[in-house]
Amino acid sequence: MASAAALIVVDMQKDFCPPDGSLAVAGGRETIPLINSLLASPGFVVKVATQDFHPKDHVSFASNHPGPNNKPFESLVEIKNLVANKPEETMLQRLWPDHCVQGTAGAEFVEGLDLDNVDVFVQKGMDSRVEMYSAFADSFGNLTGGAGGVNLDLAKTLKQRGVTQVYVVGLAGDFCVKFTALDAAKAGFEVIVIEDAQRCVDPGAWNQLRHELMPDKVEPMSVRSSSSAVDLAEKYWNVNVPEDQRTETCPDFLLGVSERNQAVLATRDEDYRPRDWAAVQHLISVGRIDELCRQPSELRRYMRYTYDLKRKYGSVLSFVQHERLHWQSLTPSGDPPFTNTNDYRIVYNDWPYGVEEGITHLVVWTKFLLEDDEATGRLTARAEQEIEDFVVDTFCGPGGVPRENVKWLKNWKSLKSIHEIGAIVGVAALGLTQMGFSAQDRQYKKTLQYMHDGQEKIAKRMKEASETIQPSAKK
Incomplete structure (x- = not known):
């Protein structure tokens, strides 16, 4: 792995995780063990965690629009590029349930995420007038800092630390992970999405999406592949196993296990909490x-x-x-x-x-x-x-x-x-x-x-x- 690599953990927040999240992504919590393993890796020079942090009157909330065209997940509304004073520029915005509202429990990071290993925190989506899936810019490509859409210039921060390669994980694969990865590529970084460590709003979206990302110089990669990405995180079959009994290849009895069980197996016993x-x-x-x-x-x-x-x-x-x-x-x-x-x-x-x-x-x-x-x-x-x-x-x-x-x-x-x-x-x-x-x-x-x-x-x-x-x- 390149020595100047960064890890970006996207929006691992309570509102995006079952069972109680207002915009819960199926299987969202299953990614935590692998993400924690990546956060513990010494191979990243900087580790970033992004946080959706919306005001109550955010334009993407269905509750802020009159009916009948205000159905979460279904309705589309037109928004203007008011941030850049270009009202002639418009785009369609999908409406969502209220989520990750500033000061609410849903905006907090999900339990079990190892925040002690995070170096940089990015709060985004703070400008009520525009959507901001990406941690780099809003949907129109504007970067507004301070009290605007995001609290810092992530591209500048990474380049100041010599980062040339970015690995992206988190929620949701078909929105915030996708657009963060695409904008990272636009900013000149080599970008890899670790597909084992993401989940999509639409569970079937990733297979199509992974092919759409590659022409934009975003490479989907599995930690189970034979490439260098496998060195980023401890192999799930070696977790909780004495060092002298670990193997390079998966043992026969664990071949073909589901992603859900892989996530459990990748969890350290000391991090596991019984119900x-x-x-x-x-x-x-x-x-x-x-x-x-x-x-x-x-x-x-x-x-x-x-x-x-x-x-x-x-x-x-x-x-x-x-x-x-x-x-x-x-x-x-x-x-x-x-x-x-x-x-x-x-x-x-x-x-x-x-x-x-x-x-x-x-x-x-x-x-x-x-x-x-x-x-x-x-x-x-x-x-x-x-x-x-x-x-x-x-x-x-x-x-x-x-x-x-x-x-x-x-x-x-x-x-x-x-x-x-x-x-x-x-x-x-x-x-x-x-x-x-x-x-x-x-x-x-x-x-x-x-x-x-x-x-x-x-x-x-x-x-x-x-x-x-x-x-x-x-x-």
Whole structure:
């Protein structure tokens, strides 16, 4: 890598990140581990973080325009180049929800971003009259400093430090990252967009956009490529691995993992924060179960574990069916859901999501498939009610767990490793529960005992699995 390279981290702010951002970009938080790895790299002579910092009356906010042409994401309005006193110059401006307003929480940098490694902060979009996606200039090409659109001349700042090469990452790939990269090229820098470390407003936009950038001397590059960009950040498969066990190439059991899992694997264990009960409840309630993930080193062990299972048993399904559930057949009885105990099993999740101590993670496996709405892919109202009744009867009966201390979810098909068996994932906050049983409460006592003993037994199983699948760790 050239010795005079800069890293520009674009708009990693709360309003651009799920689950609560007003202009949330899907997968925005997934880029944080890789961006932090880049920020920690000694190969950059300067590291920049940009921040959208709009006044309340900004021209891009749909709320500042009269109807009916004021629909966020859809409506376009004409704006004039008033900043340069050239009202004859006009362009169409897309309208957005209010976002990154000065003085609001949404304008703050997202949690987990390593700001200690940032050298220069750029606030942009401060002139209410004009859009400013780029950190270098507004949409008309004007650079206004001080109380205007941006707080400093970024091109001048970089050149004063001898920068000749710029790497761009952040949000959103199809807007602020794109225009920052294009303007950096116009300013004379060699520009590279690290595509693994960006996400787009339109999830499908990047494949087309990457081809559009290259004629403008902006090179999209992956840290997984064989080029010098791979040296910028630690390889995700080597994070949380002892130095003497790291490899130049990705191990077989991690080949083809999703970008989401790559992001988790690239996170240092010490930077990982397990979810507390409030966070678990919220993510399940808003349908963001993809935000529930395992501790990075546990995810690595889990992927090695399932890789070895497939080699030994042919499939994860075969192992779960015969070794975990002890089912000879997957054919359901034909009875209504949850009425025949031979049709389901309640077991610990051997590889639970990363949650705080006191929260137990159970899985209810079912021979019958849970009814989905073909149009939406979600559970039907009837299936939801059947599950709810089962959860209440099984977990929340006399002497059981208060209903507010139990949450259930059905894994998305894209998150399931086994599709031939139905599964309901249950989690319970035992720290809030008063346990009490009577002699006749055998079913409740058995179920709650799963939950009471769950954490200790899960930890033991994970330790045994780790020792089994990673004997080299004892060297």
